[in-house]
Amino acid sequence: MERRGAGSQEDVRRHNLGTLLRLLHVQGATSRSDLVARTGLNRSTVGTLATQLADVGLLRESTPVASGAAGRPSIVVEPCPRTYVLAVEVGVEHLSAARVGLGGVVLKRCALPQDPGDQDPVRTATKVRALLEELLEEAGAEQVCVGLGVAVCGLVRPTDGTVRLAPNLEWVDVPLGDLLKDELHPQLPVRVGNEADLGARAEHLRGAGAGVQDMVYLSGEVGVGGGIILGGRPLTGAGGYAGELGHMVVNPTGRRCRCGRSGCWETEIGEDAVLRATGRPPGTPLADVFAASRAGDLQVQSGLREIGMWLGSGVANIVNLFNPELILFGGLTSDLLRVLEPDVRASLGSTLHAPRAQVRLELPGLGADSNLIGAAELAFAPLLSDPLGVLAAARRRSGRLLRGAAPQPVAALTAGV
Amino acid sequence: MERRGAGSQEDVRRHNLGTLLRLLHVQGATSRSDLVARTGLNRSTVGTLATQLADVGLLRESTPVASGAAGRPSIVVEPCPRTYVLAVEVGVEHLSAARVGLGGVVLKRCALPQDPGDQDPVRTATKVRALLEELLEEAGAEQVCVGLGVAVCGLVRPTDGTVRLAPNLEWVDVPLGDLLKDELHPQLPVRVGNEADLGARAEHLRGAGAGVQDMVYLSGEVGVGGGIILGGRPLTGAGGYAGELGHMVVNPTGRRCRCGRSGCWETEIGEDAVLRATGRPPGTPLADVFAASRAGDLQVQSGLREIGMWLGSGVANIVNLFNPELILFGGLTSDLLRVLEPDVRASLGSTLHAPRAQVRLELPGLGADSNLIGAAELAFAPLLSDPLGVLAAARRRSGRLLRGAAPQPVAALTAGV
Numbered sequence: 001m002e003r004r005g006a007g008s009q010e011d012v013r014r015h016n017l018g019t020l021l022r023l024l025h026v027q028g029a030t031s032r033s034d035l036v037a038r039t040g041l042n043r044s045t046v047g048t049l050a051t052q053l054a055d056v057g058l059l060r061e062s063t064p065v066a067s068g069a070a071g072r073p074s075i076v077v078e079p080c081p082r083t084y085v086l087a088v089e090v091g092v093e094h095l096s097a098a099r100v101g102l103g104g105v106v107l108k109r110c111a112l113p114q115d116p117g118d119q120d121p122v123r124t125a126t127k128v129r130a131l132l133e134e135l136l137e138e139a140g141a142e143q144v145c146v147g148l149g150v151a152v153c154g155l156v157r158p159t160d161g162t163v164r165l166a167p168n169l170e171w172v173d174v175p176l177g178d179l180l181k182d183e184l185h186p187q188l189p190v191r192v193g194n195e196a197d198l199g200a201r202a203e204h205l206r207g208a209g210a211g212v213q214d215m216v217y218l219s220g221e222v223g224v225g226g227g228i229i230l231g232g233r234p235l236t237g238a239g240g241y242a243g244e245l246g247h248m249v250v251n252p253t254g255r256r257c258r259c260g261r262s263g264c265w266e267t268e269i270g271e272d273a274v275l276r277a278t279g280r281p282p283g284t285p286l287a288d289v290f291a292a293s294r295a296g297d298l299q300v301q302s303g304l305r306e307i308g309m310w311l312g313s314g315v316a317n318i319v320n321l322f323n324p325e326l327i328l329f330g331g332l333t334s335d336l337l338r339v340l341e342p343d344v345r346a347s348l349g350s351t352l353h354a355p356r357a358q359v360r361l362e363l364p365g366l367g368a369d370s371n372l373i374g375a376a377e378l379a380f381a382p383l384l385s386d387p388l389g390v391l392a393a394a395r396r397r398s399g400r401l402l403r404g405a406a407p408q409p410v411a412a413l414t415a416g417v
Numbered sequence: 418m419e420r421r422g423a424g425s426q427e428d429v430r431r432h433n434l435g436t437l438l439r440l441l442h443v444q445g446a447t448s449r450s451d452l453v454a455r456t457g458l459n460r461s462t463v464g465t466l467a468t469q470l471a472d473v474g475l476l477r478e479s480t481p482v483a484s485g486a487a488g489r490p491s492i493v494v495e496p497c498p499r500t501y502v503l504a505v506e507v508g509v510e511h512l513s514a515a516r517v518g519l520g521g522v523v524l525k526r527c528a529l530p531q532d533p534g535d536q537d538p539v540r541t542a543t544k545v546r547a548l549l550e551e552l553l554e555e556a557g558a559e560q561v562c563v564g565l566g567v568a569v570c571g572l573v574r575p576t577d578g579t580v581r582l583a584p585n586l587e588w589v590d591v592p593l594g595d596l597l598k599d600e601l602h603p604q605l606p607v608r609v610g611n612e613a614d615l616g617a618r619a620e621h622l623r624g625a626g627a628g629v630q631d632m633v634y635l636s637g638e639v640g641v642g643g644g645i646i647l648g649g650r651p652l653t654g655a656g657g658y659a660g661e662l663g664h665m666v667v668n669p670t671g672r673r674c675r676c677g678r679s680g681c682w683e684t685e686i687g688e689d690a691v692l693r694a695t696g697r698p699p700g701t702p703l704a705d706v707f708a709a710s711r712a713g714d715l716q717v718q719s720g721l722r723e724i725g726m727w728l729g730s731g732v733a734n735i736v737n738l739f740n741p742e743l744i745l746f747g748g749l750t751s752d753l754l755r756v757l758e759p760d761v762r763a764s765l766g767s768t769l770h771a772p773r774a775q776v777r778l779e780l781p782g783l784g785a786d787s788n789l790i791g792a793a794e795l796a797f798a799p800l801l802s803d804p805l806g807v808l809a810a811a812r813r814r815s816g817r818l819l820r821g822a823a824p825q826p827v828a829a830l831t832a833g834v
Contacts, residue, residue: 078498113449151468155769155771155772162773164770237647237740237741240776241738241740241771242738242740242772249730249770250666250669252667252730261733261768317665318664320664320665321651321659321660321738322659323655323658324655324656350676352581352658353581353582354582355656358658359655
């Protein structure tokens with residue numbers, strides 16, 4: 001039962017401002033008459049709200065589009081990317097970062113390789129700082145940062161951004177949120193999430209999963225992650241740790257996983273498994289493996305078939321467990337699907353026929369950017385709940401966004417990698 | 418965004434009547450002042466609604482309880498079980514049925530064994546009819562039936578109650594809903610659902626899962642089913658087929674499952690697997706197996722340890738995938754947990770530590786009745802959405818609830834079983 005009577009006029013206004021801004025953030029340029037139709041609010045309310053958002057610089061009017069109906073063309077508004085977030089993805093083999101403007105536009109991006117032998121959390125935070133410094137170089141004084149969102153390949157406690165476990169980074173209970181806060185302006189909000197959960201969120205919002213109620217997004221670089229949307233809402237579980245598809249055992253006689261079990265999905269289809277199955281030494285770029293397969297290397301092709309069998313086996317479990325409308329193959333699994341789609345489809349043949357008939361297998365709509373865009377969405381969320389309040393707080397933050405002395409240049413950090 | 422302006426005064430009244438009745442249906446006897454507190458409606462509205470529900474016989478006043486505060490004790494109201502549903506569970510080895518009054522009280526129950534060699538859908542419908550006839554024998558003219566709910570161990574298309582697949586009944590696309598409608602008054606609503614989904618619903622509503630947001634309920638008799646509640650809502654998936662935990666492969670080198678894959682969880686821990694692992698011939702009652710284990714039979718104990726390993730392996734996957742607060746072991750898995758709890762807890766040791774720390778393993782609060790009570794809840798749902806409308810429709814149905822000639826007595830159907 002909904003609580004009644006608790007909403008003041010101010011709550012209603014904040015809610016409506018958020019609704020309008022969220023819609024524009026996702027849809028981009030929209031006419032006022034479309035906003036009226038989509039929000040169910042009346043024309044004068046939409047006008048007032050849009051003016052309030054434009055006054056503070058969150059929206060701007062853009063060129064009116066021709067209206068099909070007679071009369072004046074409706075005014076078109078669009079989100080203004082002057083308000084932005086910082087987004088970071090902490091992977092096993094790379095760190096990437098972007099400055100993302102309201103509306104989801106990537107304003108600038110940069111990346112650093114991670115050294116597989118040097119994923120120390122403090123050093124990682126230093127590298128992230130260097131990336132952020134580079135992103136902020138060209139941000140003018142009129143641009144406003146409302147937060148930092150971080151995607152990491154591990155289980156994250158949502159309340160404080162602690163990484164409870166990231167097997168492939170060998171991290172246990174790493175306070176990543178706090179480490180990054182130490183580098184930043186003390187009032188800049190920092191939010192950390194699981195990369196696959198965030199990738200799913202981005203794809204659901206503005207990628208191949210837009211409008212889909214039940215979907216599974218696979219992510220991965222060295223391991224495999226899963227982000228799951230059910231009934232239009234993210235699957236979180238009791239503590240925010242749900243969806244660890246990479247740690248579903250598919251082969252109990254398989255190799256030991258870094259999580260402690262044996263034959264987890266990621267040990268059977270992750271990077272190490274692909275190299276092992278295809279007889280390639282550790283460290284070989286997967287692109288080389290796929291190129292060898294395309295060139296007709298029989299050993300590689302045979303090894304990949306084995307990977308395809310395990311990939312398909314996990315996908316079949318997903319179909320039986322979640323009855324999704326869509327499975328998106330991101331990251332590593334994106335490359336695998338391109339090569340192994342026939343094998344995966346063959347495995348689908350063994351699923352229960354009712355859910356099988358409903359599922360589509362596709363690649364992410366945002367390409368390799370899903371997780372990073374998802375991190376940006378995590379950082380945008382407070383603004384979209386309370387546009388004026390969050391923006392005002394952001395403007396009150398004076399001074400540099402990064403604390404302390406000028407940073408090490410990114411070039412120095414890549415030396416020797 | 419919620420639709421605005423669509424709700425008339427009549428919609429609001431229906432919604433509030435439903436809210437009040439649902440609350441009483443689940444909570445039982447409640448004082449009017451508690452109803453005010455719980456619904457957020459004001460005292461006079463609650464009084465008016467309660468009077469309307471009492472006038473049509475859905476509620477009755479019961480003995481006032483002493484109030485802690487000074488002044489008159491608040492009037493206590495409770496649901497009146499004169500309005501009831503029929504509930505049926507179609508299992509592989511048994512059919513059970515109950516007449517369940519508003520408030521969830523089982524007014525009468527009966528059962529028939531299923532002959533493993535004779536689960537023909539039409540004959541099953543005939544047996545169900547016999548059970549319903551027995552249930553209805555003592556129902557007086559003042560009692561009102563608002564529907565039939567059926568729980569079946571298979572994948573059910575929610576729209577028409579067709580069983581798309583029930584491997585252990587060897588049913589494919591059986592129109593169970595229609596078969597039962599043919600036996601009943603043409604206007605009596607018939608709704609069919611998956612037994613584990615319904616068991617989860619019942620446990621979440623009034624069993625061990627009350628108040629729990631994220632839970633997994635395991636069911637099973639010959640096979641294994643799963644019903645999953647996430648964020649307080651049932652996991653349905655795109656077509657209502659989600660949660661088929663029994664058809665998650667845990668042992669790819671295991672035996673062929675009736676679904677077509679190999680090593681599904683139910684082939685490794687289901688009835689056949691238990692008998693095979695413990696060296697008992699097909700058809701041996703599992704109670705005998707567990708008794709032999711308790712009596713110290715080493716072969717049986719060793720076989721059960723193997724089952725315990727697979728049971729634990731599936732439970733560990735569930736913890737990693739769903740991060741549930743609670744896993745309830747119903748049906749067959751209830752007996753298994755009693756014997757094998759140490760083995761299952763040992764398997765939990767290998768799950769990701771963050772979700773592991775949040776999960777409890779328990780037995781269902783409704784004992785063996787979860788699925789049947791869930792079927793009743795499915796049948797009650799329309800009444801709880803529109804109490805006066807559904808009750809009026811039920812009263813308009815004249816004549817016998819069962820069509821055609823007097824039934825075969827139940828005794829005749831059990832002959833030879």
